[in-house]
Amino acid sequence: xxxxxxxxxxxxxxxxxxxxxxxxxxxxxxxxxxxxxxxxxxxxxxxxxxxxxxxxxxxxxxxxxxxxxxxxxxxxxxxxxxxxxxxxxxxxxxxxxxxxxxxxxxxxxxxxxxxxxxxxxxxxxxxxxxxxxxxxxxxxxxxxxxxxxxxxxxxxxxxxxxxxxxxxxxxxxxxxxxxxxxxxxxxxxxxxxxxxxxxxxxxxxxxxxxxxxxxxxxxxxxxxxxxxxxxxxxxxxxxxxxxxxxxxxxxxxx
Amino acid sequence: xxxxxxxxxxxxxxxxxxxxxxxxxxxxxxxxxxxxxxxxxxxxxxxxxxxxxxxxxxxxxxxxxxxxxxxxxxxxxxxxxxxxxxxxxxxxxxxxxxxxxxxxxxxxxxxxxxxxxxxxxxxxxxxxxxxxxxxxxxxxxxxxxxxxxxxxxxxxxxxxxxxxxxxxxxxxxxxxxxxxxxxxxxxxxxxxxxxxxxxxxxxxxxxxxxxxxxxxxxxxxxxxxxxxxxxxxxxx
Amino acid sequence: xxxxxxxxxxxxxxxxxxxxxxxxxxxxxxxxxxxxxxxxxxxxxxxxxxxxxxxxxxxxxxxxxxxxxxxxxxxxxxxxxxxxxxxxxxxxxxxxxxxxxxxxxxxxxxxxxxxxxxxxxxxxxxxxxxxxxxxxxxxxxxxxxxxxxxxxxxxxxxxxxxxxxxxxxxxxxxxxxxxxxxxxxxxxxxxxxxxxxxxxxxxxxxxxxxxxxxxxxxxxxx
Numbered sequence: 161x162x163x164x165x166x167x168x169x170x171x172x173x174x175x176x177x178x179x180x181x182x183x184x185x186x187x188x189x190x191x192x193x194x195x196x197x198x199x200x201x202x203x204x205x206x207x208x209x210x211x212x213x214x215x216x217x218x219x220x221x222x223x224x225x226x227x228x229x230x231x232x233x234x235x236x237x238x239x240x241x242x243x244x245x246x247x248x249x250x251x252x253x254x255x256x257x258x259x260x261x262x263x264x265x266x267x268x269x270x271x272x273x274x275x276x277x278x279x280x281x282x283x284x285x286x287x288x289x290x291x292x293x294x295x296x297x298x299x300x301x302x303x304x305x306x307x308x309x310x311x312x313x314x315x316x317x318x319x320x321x322x323x324x325x326x327x328x329x330x331x332x333x334x335x336x337x338x339x340x341x342x343x344x345x346x347x348x349x350x351x352x353x354x355x356x357x358x359x360x361x362x363x364x365x366x367x368x369x370x371x372x373x374x375x376x377x378x379x380x381x382x383x384x385x386x387x388x389x390x391x392x393x394x395x396x397x398x399x400x401x402x403x404x405x406x407x408x409x410x411x412x413x414x
Numbered sequence: 415x416x417x418x419x420x421x422x423x424x425x426x427x428x429x430x431x432x433x434x435x436x437x438x439x440x441x442x443x444x445x446x447x448x449x450x451x452x453x454x455x456x457x458x459x460x461x462x463x464x465x466x467x468x469x470x471x472x473x474x475x476x477x478x479x480x481x482x483x484x485x486x487x488x489x490x491x492x493x494x495x496x497x498x499x500x501x502x503x504x505x506x507x508x509x510x511x512x513x514x515x516x517x518x519x520x521x522x523x524x525x526x527x528x529x530x531x532x533x534x535x536x537x538x539x540x541x542x543x544x545x546x547x548x549x550x551x552x553x554x555x556x557x558x559x560x561x562x563x564x565x566x567x568x569x570x571x572x573x574x575x576x577x578x579x580x581x582x583x584x585x586x587x588x589x590x591x592x593x594x595x596x597x598x599x600x601x602x603x604x605x606x607x608x609x610x611x612x613x614x615x616x617x618x619x620x621x622x623x624x625x626x627x628x629x630x631x632x633x634x635x636x637x638x639x640x641x642x643x644x645x646x647x648x649x650x
Numbered sequence: 651x652x653x654x655x656x657x658x659x660x661x662x663x664x665x666x667x668x669x670x671x672x673x674x675x676x677x678x679x680x681x682x683x684x685x686x687x688x689x690x691x692x693x694x695x696x697x698x699x700x701x702x703x704x705x706x707x708x709x710x711x712x713x714x715x716x717x718x719x720x721x722x723x724x725x726x727x728x729x730x731x732x733x734x735x736x737x738x739x740x741x742x743x744x745x746x747x748x749x750x751x752x753x754x755x756x757x758x759x760x761x762x763x764x765x766x767x768x769x770x771x772x773x774x775x776x777x778x779x780x781x782x783x784x785x786x787x788x789x790x791x792x793x794x795x796x797x798x799x800x801x802x803x804x805x806x807x808x809x810x811x812x813x814x815x816x817x818x819x820x821x822x823x824x825x826x827x828x829x830x831x832x833x834x835x836x837x838x839x840x841x842x843x844x845x846x847x848x849x850x851x852x853x854x855x856x857x858x859x860x861x862x863x864x865x866x867x868x869x870x871x872x
Contacts, residue, residue: 246864249496301818308814312805313872315456321868322801326815329797329861333819336850340822347829395457494731495871517737526728530660532667544656545736545743570667 175392176401178252182385189382196375204368217281220274222369226376228271228292231299232334234264234380238306239331242324252388254320255395257327258310259387263380265303272296291345295338302330316395444469445505445519445594445625446491452499453486460486461645462499470593473616473626473638478645484629485525487645488598491627492522518547521592525599527583531572535563535582538571542586549589557588562608576603587615595619597628613638653738657746658753665754671719672754679712679759683766694771701770702780702831708766709759709784710791710820714813716755717795720747721803721866730803731870741863748796748859756788772835779834783827786847790823793851793858800865804872823850 171177204222211218238260244253275293276286287293306323313319396402444467452462460483468474476484489495491502493509493516502509504516529538535558543549558567561581571579580603587595600616601609609632616626617638665672686704687697697704724730724747733743760781767777798816802808830843 249498298818298821301814305815305818308811309801312802312808312811315872317454317457318868318872322865325797325861325865325868326801329794329819329857332853332857333822336822336853337818340825340846344825344829347832398458489871492735494734494867496867514737517735520735522731522735524728524731526726526731528728528730528732530664530727530729532664533660537663541656541660542732545653545733545738547737 173248173250173252175252175255175396179389179392182389186382186385186389189378189385193375193379193382196371196378200368200371200375204372208365208368209362214282217278220278222372224271224274224278225369226373227267227274228296229373230376230380231264231268231271231296233377234260234267235299235302235327235334236331238264238327242327245320245324246328252392254317254324255388255391256384257323258320259384259391261303261306261310261323263383263387265300265307267376267380268296268300268303272300289345291342294345295341298337298341299334302334305330444503446627447503447506448491448500449503450500451487451490451497451502453483453490454498455483455486464500464643464645466641466643468594468625468627470623470625471620472640473620473628473634474641474643475634475639476627476629476643476645482645484645485598488596488627488629489524492520492596494522518591519593520596521586521590521594522596523583523586523598523600525602527580529571529579529583532570534568534570535574535585536567538582539585539589543589546590553589554585557585558582560588561585577605577608580604581608584612587619593624595624595626595628597626599630600628601630601632653736654742654746654749657733657743658750661747661750662753665750675712675716675755676758676762678715679708679762680766682708682711683770687770698771699832699835701767701772702776702835703828704770705763705766705780706783706787706824706828706831709763709788710824712759713755713788713791713795714816715809716751717792717799717816718802718809718812720751720796720799721869722799725803725869730866734867734870740866741859744796744863744866745859748792748862751796752789752792756784756792759788760784776831776834779840780831782844783830783847786844786851787823787827790847790851790854791820793854794819796862797858797865800862800869803866804869823847826850
């Protein structure tokens with residue numbers, strides 16, 4: 161079992177192995193995203209029952225909640241990749257960390273944006289310093305920090321290691337930040353209407369949500385593989401296997 | 415037995431022959447040993463498969479044109495740069511296992527000397543001594559005299575010339591108990607008289623059983639040099 | 651332990667040789683805090699409840715400004731690599747540098763805060779609470795900031811980048827610091843907030859030096 165895991169880890173850990181293996185995975189993940197997201201959205205937006213308090217406007221959760229979940233998981237994923245970079249010095253983990261950051265930041269922004277759009281009909285303003293929105297905002301800042309650090313360091317390997325340290329420090333801080341923001345929020349805004357803490361949702365409401373969430377995770381994994389594959393080609397362009405691959409593609413293309 | 419002059423060629427390395435310098439006996443008497451070292455910067459291999467050993471009483475010079483990775487190699491050997499491929503052994507065992515001994519036995523002097531400009535040479539040396547193991551004050555004073563800074567001990571370093579600042583850093587050579595000196599661009603900013611002085615100090619360290627690993631563009635007298643390693647021939 | 655003391659002593663000596671650099675963040679602190687009466691309102695009714703937040707934000711920004719030089723000078727002249735190569739565990743020496751930074755920035759900020767507290771109409775007993783929160787909070791600012799400073803030490807013009815990296819991490823300590831002052835102002839108990847700040851201080855004390863040491867090593871290889 162352990163040796164099989166180790167072998168698997170090594171195969172995926174080498175840029176070439178990753179590139180070869182990820183092609184098939186990328187196809188299935190892309191396909192899954194392509195089916196799950198539209199299915200979940202159509203079901204959620206058109207057929208799921210209305211909310212008894214918010215009417216149709218609640219339907220934005222079918223995008224908002226999965227995006228927010230993904231933004232948080234992507235950061236944790238980056239932290240795991242960062243740990244792998246620092247402990248095993250694995251190049252592919254470095255590339256995955258770099259590739260994941262903009263995707264996570266995008267979803268974080270989308271979660272904030274849809275949150276604001278949702279806030280307009282429910283709270284009457286675009287922005288409320290609600291605990292969840294505020295921690296999402298800080299998460300977006302954390303993402304921006306990682307991306308900015310990547311942009312500032314020229315040597316890719318060193319940038320990857322520096323970002324790994326930053327992400328690990330960030331991930332230790334996230335629970336503290338969340339806790340402090342929630343505490344701060346109760347102090348300043350006693351008992352506002354909470355959006356996401358509802359009484360248990362009926363199945364017809366959460367099933368499309370689950371589909372959307374799965375689809376968005378698949379979409380993230382797909383984008384991640386795609387970006388990592390590009391990064392591999394870019395960074396390994398001097399190696400023999402990439403050059404062979406490229407000449408083959410050029411020849412078959414012409 | 416004093417090992418003779420050697421030259422690493424890429425052919426012996428590519429053939430997988432384990433290069434040995436001087437005597438062909440085991441490598442266990444080596445102070446510092448590099449095994450199949452590789453260094454990749456900006457996704458380009460600077461060198462790969464570099465193996466050599468530094469023994470007590472040896473002076474090893476690293477050669478190569480600009481950008482060949484001399485400084486990176488020295489920093490890797492000193493532990494300032496992570497080892498990307500291969501191993502660095504200290505006294506035959508992994509360097510990490512005996513990091514304290516390694517730190518105590520190593521004196522590293524890079525391009526940047528670590529001299530604080532607003533401190534005087536005496537303060538600079540005193541701080542260095544306190545962190546690298548105590549040296550009595552008389553020894554520190556003597557060291558500053560030896561590097562020609564007598565009379566400048568209490569002048570802030572920013573008032574000294576580049577060569578004098580370099581000399582203030584070189585004073586560490588005389589207060590240190592280190593067996594291995596790693597000197598990057600050892601002769602930078604040193605005047606002609608200073609160069610022959612420094613050669614004398616290197617020679618003393620070598621005959622005292624110390625080892626020296628250095629890069630320089632200055633020609634080292636053949637009698638002093640035991641091994642020369644050329645990185646240009648190792649480019650992957 | 652002696653090594654830590656030597657590092658602290660050296661950094662303080664160096665700072666004393668260029669006193670203006672030590673004074674600059676403190677002057678900034680005063681300037682920043684006095685912008686609020688000018689920019690928003692000099693009214694005591696506005697300033698009194700806002701004073702805790704104003705002083706905390708100003709202290710945070712002043713610390714941030716001073717952090718940029720924490721490792722930069724030592725990296726540029728090579729002193730940092732000499733520190734890494736000693737037989738002492740490097741994170742301990744980093745702790746020494748952070749301690750020196752706090753002595754030169756955090757402590758003077760705490761000592762200056764009553765003056766600004768009076769100017770912003772804070773009641774006297776609340777000023778004491780403010781100083782207490784700063785006493786617990788400014789070491790956190792130095793510790794957490796040292797990680798960012800170490801990551802950006804080798805980069806040119808990294809002051810803004812440093813802020814970008816560090817400010818999100820300052821959020822909890824800012825929230826609890828100002829929260830305690832606010833509670834004290836309303837005559838409510840504030841020891842909960844202080845306890846939480848103490849907890850944050852402990853967590854950063856055991857994690858930040860390691861992270862900063864790792865970051866310094868990364869910056870050294872750039």
